Amino acid sequence: MISSLRGRLFIGLTAIIVLTGAIGVMFVYEWAFGEAIELQDSVLSQLASVAQTGRFSGGQLRGVDKDTDVRLIELGKMPHGSADDRQLFGLKDGLQIGTRNGQPIRVLLHTRSDGSRFAIAQPTAVRDDTARDMAFRTLLPIAALIPCLMLVTALVVAYSLRPMVRLAGDLDARRADELTPLPLAGTPSELHPFINSINGLLTRIRLLMDQQRRFVADAAHELRTPITALSLQAENLDSVSLPDIARDRLAALRQGMRRIQHLLEQLLALARHEAPLVERCEMPLTALDGAAKEVVADLLPYALDRGIDLGFQLVEPLVVRAEPVMLSTMVRNLLDNALRVTPRAGHIDVGVYREGEAAVLQIEDSGPGIASPDLERIFEPFFRGSHPQGEGSGLGLSIVKRVVERLGGSMTLENVDGATRSGLRVTVRLSLAAAPSKEVNRVA
């Protein structure tokens, strides 16, 4: 059973063409064969009328193709000669079937005005050969037409199914979170019910995702206040004199609180950047170099504290369309990761530069990099790799990925494994916006 619609249509239509062609060929052959026989009969009649004038003498007719084997047989006024001649003499005037030398012949008998008779004869086998040949030639155009029709059928089938293939391609090319309805315009009406069903499904998925996002955001938001209150309470305990063992436990408690607070912040950021904010073209113009400088300045004391050389290798003034918070969230999460994995006295190089029409942000650290098997799953929420370092919620890269997608950019993670350096190189490419500098948002 053929599963492809294109295959089924092609085979079905080809079968119809071949069947119709075969029936047509049979009829045409029969018809052309009969016509060729009639044509040869009329040639015999014409030769007879010429022979009547006495321009031909017995035997092979002059001027007539030898291959046709047409002969003039003079029979005289009375039956005489061979048994074949006498038998021919016994036949009536007109077109008849006779035999000569044991072979069937087509013969036209005629009696002249003086009473002498003659016959124009041609072996039936030669006539049939000629008729078959002529009939075959008539079939050639039809036979040539069948493969042409099959080709045209294949093209028409492929052309007619193109909208379906295009639709599938469009759906495949969509980002996982792109849930805008498929357009009906430009598609054949047969596909409309199908497209409407897909659009209905997309709407339901969008609603479900919105609900889920709101739930996560609301839960994180609701939890933030009591957790902040608990943290304050824990901090208040600091000023109280406590036995050493209680102080150790308080430190563990405060550490746990910080972890929960960080998780809530990351969850809120994920929910915020997942929600379709404004369209990219409506976002303000923001300086990427400014956002990077601001985050680097923020994290510099922490880097210095750990003896890490954090700085810019290259920084060019570049403007992109983005909410300022999106850019700082992106840079902060990437630098936060780099700082967490880079060992003491290591270095982190930041680059903001132009590459064609793209604004590139590159962060390269001297940490251990990410194991190849982990690279595939590294953007999954809560996935922290097979050797997670320090504390974290596993949401940072998911947030960065959402931000980059929202900005219509791309992001690559590659392990640098050279003789002099190793680590992870993260490259984010965003489309550059040409803008008058006074409209540009400087991240303060």
Ligand SMILES: Nc1ncnc2c1ncn2[C@@H]1O[C@H](COP(=O)(O)OP(=O)(O)OP(=O)(O)O)[C@@H](O)[C@H]1O
């Ligand atoms: N620069 C890096 N070098 C090596 N491993 C990295 C780097 N950046 C991320 N990773 C690995 O990817 C994991 C996921 O990173 P991600 O930023 O998503 O989460 P996290 O840093 O663990 O938590 P969060 O960012 O939410 O606090 C990290 O736990 C770490 O194992």
Ligand SMILES: [Mg+2]
């Ligand atoms: Mg992180």
